[in-house]
Amino acid sequence: MTRLPSDTAERADSAERADTAERADRADLVLRARRTWVDGAFRPATVVVRDGRVTAVLPFDAPVDAAEDRTVPDDQVLLPGLVDTHVHVNEPGRTEWEGFASATRAAALGGVTTIIDMPLNSIPATTTVEALDVKRASADGRVAVDVGFWGGAVPASLGSLGGLHDAGVFGFKCFTAPSGVDEFPHLDAVQLRAAIEEVARIDALLIVHAEDPAYLVDHDALGGHYADFLVTRPVDAERSAIARVIEGARETGARVHVLHLSDAGALPMIRAAKRDGVRITVETCPHYLAFEAGTIPDGATEYKCCPPIRDDANRDALWAGLLDGTIDMVVSDHSPSTADLKVDDWGLAWGGIAGLQVGFRAVWTEGSRRGIALEELLPLFTTGPAALAGFADRGVIAPGALAHFAVFDPSATAVIDVSGLAHRNPVSAFAGLEARGRVTETWLHGRMVASADAGVTAVTGQLVARPVAARVETPL
Template identity: 65%
Template sequence: MTAPPSSRFVVRARRVFDGSDLVPAAVVVEDGLITAVLDEDAPVADAADLRIPADAVLLPGLVDSHVHVNEPGRTEWEGFGSATRAAAAGGVTTIVDMPLNSIPPTTTAAALAVKRAAAAASARVDVGFWGGAVPENLGALAPLHEAGVYGFKCFLAPSGVDEFGHLDRVQLRRAMAEVAELGSRLIVHAEDPALLGADGALGRGYGAFLASRPATSEASAIEAVIEAARETGARAHILHLSDARSLPAIRAARAAGVDLTVETCPHYLTIVAEEIPDGASEFKCCPPIREASNRDLLWEGVVDGTIDAIVSDHSPSTVDLKRAGDGDFGLAWGGISGLQVGLSAVWTEARERGIPLETILPLFTTGPAAVAGLDAVGRIAPGAPAHLAVFAPDDVVHVDARELRHRNPISAYDGRVLTGRVRRTWLRGEVVFESGADAAAAVARTGDPGGRLLSRSGALVAVGQGAS
């Protein structure tokens, strides 16, 4: 498989994901856009020709609407260069950055400008931004909205960093009313602090940590989100659902007309509490990974369409912070580093359950794109940017955290054997990742086009040119 040198080329494959099925097709690309989707063997004049091997699938570039990049301020945890390299290696061509754990957090228009300047220096895929809703900026969210954020994130329990405070129930309703008036959306870390255990050492056993963040806390907070969204008419989104027993409440709220979406993450669909070893704090995240029976119910939510998106919640830190307290689950930093391996991990589990690839693909593409309100991305269609990925569903991947492209060599997926590999990723028709020995040659042929900074207003800014 060689990369065509022309700015006009056609990619032919026996299996192309068209949004619902895998079909034979020829995808015509010109000047970074998809201009036509034709029959697989349709002639295309004046275009370089590329045929995808029969064992691979052509996908739209994936969308990850939940990524913590942390730059500036905590760039030693993760930066835009390393995060977007990992994204490209995982077939992800669009990420939406969370408003923490950077310093400053993205809670003002000025802070957003700082974040955009940091991203402009090194992003290799396209990057959009969430704003933050914290006690200090309630009533003043409009400038951030006008500056182009895709919505506002809040916590209902302590976030783990002092500069990003959480909302109480009264403040939650105020935030909902404000985002409804703006026509925006509120995305919520839903845990009830009244039902969480006290901070501090818990020991090396995972059971104590899991008990400290019970499913009842998540369920209580989700009910509060549903009620506030019902009262205000706001669009609301539940982040990183781990409590599958909250799915009936979400289904009922939607049936009653509440504008509510929900995501889950690869680690909740592929890892279970019963398998987490003592001291293995790389598995710590909030809300926590729960039991196998809970995972089974989450998969029901994936298959029946209740869950709208599968996103990484890539929340890295330094190895020292992840290992703080010598593996004490109460003292270690919480967060899973998995941006690069999300599709492979979920496909491995789906395949074992007899779930077709085309069932999960919308949750990595159009699902998260719709959650963020992103237009055009996540699909292969005329007029869409030529964000594409070649995925080989039968390839075996032995995950080594030292070889993953995010900044710090620690991950809950380290040592796992997965099925499915991204072989190549294009961003607007330019190769930004290629596996194997040809990777360096691909970059030399095509150059490094750089990601762009995305804005809710639709503006696109090339990396290196600053932000509008």
């Protein structure tokens, strides 16, 4: 074997080390956009990605050595991946309604890169560590975006929430009125207070479907008129339940969250509670912002949800609550079912709206009609829900954040064709909506996973757990 002279070998070794170092310094991806959502505003920027995370945000024309260097078209914007903390995937047990594969494909095509799954309507409901293990096994390897899980607070699980919290759920959902499924019973007033006290002790989060059953009107079949359904779930039901949640949080220091607010009349008490330091947040949903009761057709039970879509004046007040900061986030409450459950009787139809893929576009459509800038809406879909879940590295484009992005064309328009949506069953209240905006690309952990042209191109989502902090039980 011929040996190189020592100085030649040293030069070769040095060149090899330099080449290795250069490759190590090379970014995996550079995304450049004239309008990049950074620090609450659009500005020209170059986003540098390595190992699935943002390593730098530089001027638009900054030279960067990268394996892939892409530029977003000038008529489009670069956003952080959206976060949706209210999604009913329903698998296992009711997978014919929805499943992890179909739901996460819909999320990816809608620019949503992280979802948190609700503890119902799956069977078993996620009320024990064992049930959480079953759900994780159902999702593992099949998700196109990152997925986390809520736990459930039901009468049988009270007193044992700590173990499920330690297993990684993001908090606990409860109902104050019947949930609609037998395996997830609601909490009465005494049990609700016990749940609030328990989450205060373990420093967890209680998220509440807040309707007081004392104000709900019992019914069976109602016929085809939406107004007949609306009177069965009056605003007093929401206001009474929310007042009880606020009282419990005020007295215990618990962290609570009001789900899918439909009644804008509850906003003053929520606003006052926040001023007083009560640890309360609140969400609303695209269907409450895009639709109003007066235009819902007879028999169109794809619009049925609980609490219900209310009148136009109420919708205006919800929009005001968004703009003044009382409402913290907008999330889908994606709750689909098979088409046969959406019978044309408002009393008998399943209540739930499928909107995971199109909710952001629907809100942008209505917001732009009202003259509201995209900048005002983006925190409600990004940092708002990310903060609820405890994520500091999602919903933002900043060094250290996960490289989750959505490329969005704000000016595109199209009529929503429900048969072209990715969720399992072609039923949605958003069918036929002339929507503004189009998600053209979605990136997950630094890799493009979906585009408007090619559909979902990779299934590389991860199962995520609540960010871990030391848990200290606090005596009450």
